[in-house]
Amino acid sequence: MITASREGILQLIIDLVKIPGITRTPEEAKMGLAILEKLKSIPWVKDHPKSIIDLKLPDDPWERRLVGCLLRAEPPKAETIILTGHYDVVGVDDFGPLRHLAFSPMEYTRAITGTNLEEEVLRDLASGEYLFGRGIMDMKAGLAVEMALLAEASANPLNLGANILFLAVPDEEDSSEGMRAAARFLGELREKEGLEYRGAILTEPSSAGTSGAEKEAIFTGTMGKLMPFFYCLGSGSHVGQYYQGLNATLLASCVNNLMEGSARFVESAGRDKTPPPACLSLRDIRKCYSVTLPDRAVAFYNLMTLRRAPAEIMKDLKDLAEQAFRNALKQVERSAGEWLAGKRPEFEPRVMSFEDFLSELDGTVGDVKSLVRRKAAELEKGLDDRDKSLALLGELCDLRPSSEPLIIVGFLPPWYPHRANTGESPSDRP
Numbered sequence: 001m002i003t004a005s006r007e008g009i010l011q012l013i014i015d016l017v018k019i020p021g022i023t024r025t026p027e028e029a030k031m032g033l034a035i036l037e038k039l040k041s042i043p044w045v046k047d048h049p050k051s052i053i054d055l056k057l058p059d060d061p062w063e064r065r066l067v068g069c070l071l072r073a074e075p076p077k078a079e080t081i082i083l084t085g086h087y088d089v090v091g092v093d094d095f096g097p098l099r100h101l102a103f104s105p106m107e108y109t110r111a112i113t114g115t116n117l118e119e120e121v122l123r124d125l126a127s128g129e130y131l132f133g134r135g136i137m138d139m140k141a142g143l144a145v146e147m148a149l150l151a152e153a154s155a156n157p158l159n160l161g162a163n164i165l166f167l168a169v170p171d172e173e174d175s176s177e178g179m180r181a182a183a184r185f186l187g188e189l190r191e192k193e194g195l196e197y198r199g200a201i202l203t204e205p206s207s208a209g210t211s212g213a214e215k216e217a218i219f220t221g222t223m224g225k226l227m228p229f230f231y232c233l234g235s236g237s238h239v240g241q242y243y244q245g246l247n248a249t250l251l252a253s254c255v256n257n258l259m260e261g262s263a264r265f266v267e268s269a270g271r272d273k274t275p276p277p278a279c280l281s282l283r284d285i286r287k288c289y290s291v292t293l294p295d296r297a298v299a300f301y302n303l304m305t306l307r308r309a310p311a312e313i314m315k316d317l318k319d320l321a322e323q324a325f326r327n328a329l330k331q332v333e334r335s336a337g338e339w340l341a342g343k344r345p346e347f348e349p350r351v352m353s354f355e356d357f358l359s360e361l362d363g364t365v366g367d368v369k370s371l372v373r374r375k376a377a378e379l380e381k382g383l384d385d386r387d388k389s390l391a392l393l394g395e396l397c398d399l400r401p402s403s404e405p406l407i408i409v410g411f412l413p414p415w416y417p418h419r420a421n422t423g424e425s426p427s428d429r430p
């Protein structure tokens, strides 16, 4: 039973937090099932079992599912409001010695009272209005509020001006497989049920751009996110013949010097401004220890967007990679000038988008697209999407006819396009 009172919502939050639901663990699937059970306890849902949404993610090793409910207004209406959120949470290592209490908010809140904490947290604790624990704010509380709203609205569907579609998804903290599957499902459901989506409310907490704000904030849109990568192919040589090769890590560091925190990629729209790009990973790629210059390295970045499309950003990324390549060569040049007499290979700065790299490969190995599909199917299932993409790229690089140093620039998954409510179309207006 779900009750839409303060006490009812609090109890629901505690019940939802109790099930860990850590991303990409068997617990995550249990979280989806627990939400389903709660929904099935709503009297209207008992009378309308077909309203339940229970859809397994395709080919998912953890058997996670989209769970929810479509509450139809009476008499029937097309207009539909979506209430959504994610039910997975991140791990609990940062809870330290109290990690066994992370999913018991009452006990955890009592346990941290009186400990050495920041002043703001102590104030919140003293007020008695705050509950701490893994997943409370992000975002079981949001889901509980939506589920309580759904239960309350279902008591009288005659009063509803629109259908309410509640949909909870897994995997937000990793690759958003839940919401990506939901996007397709929502499209299909719209056709099948003749729905017209008028709005979607996400009860995810956020302080973006409003740090320290005391009052409630509503965001009428979302920033986009891209993950550009720079795959650097140097030229391996024994460290004793340093100037015969080109260290791929030098290329990657030069990319990072220009890319990390670069204002060139900051975008603004209205009062909103994106944070600058941040490196998420910078590493050499090789299977074992060796006293040779690493010939492969990669760096990839979090890059938020508000206005620009990937193609436009790609142009800037390629320019940056070319500059980085020249900087790397200059550094070697300076070093060689001081230390080396004699001949050494001349390297030219070469930069290519992943798309162009594929077309070039197509000319040499033929039908590169089916080769990519075949190799992708052979990759270990359950491997992180970034690692999968880079492993695939590594195999494609093995097929290059040339061994010239090169930086390949592309985007890793996931990609989230930005969306803004500009108030331009009738359905954008409140």
Ligand SMILES: [Zn+2]
Binding pocket: 086, 138, 139, 172, 204, 205
């Ligand atoms: Zn979240």
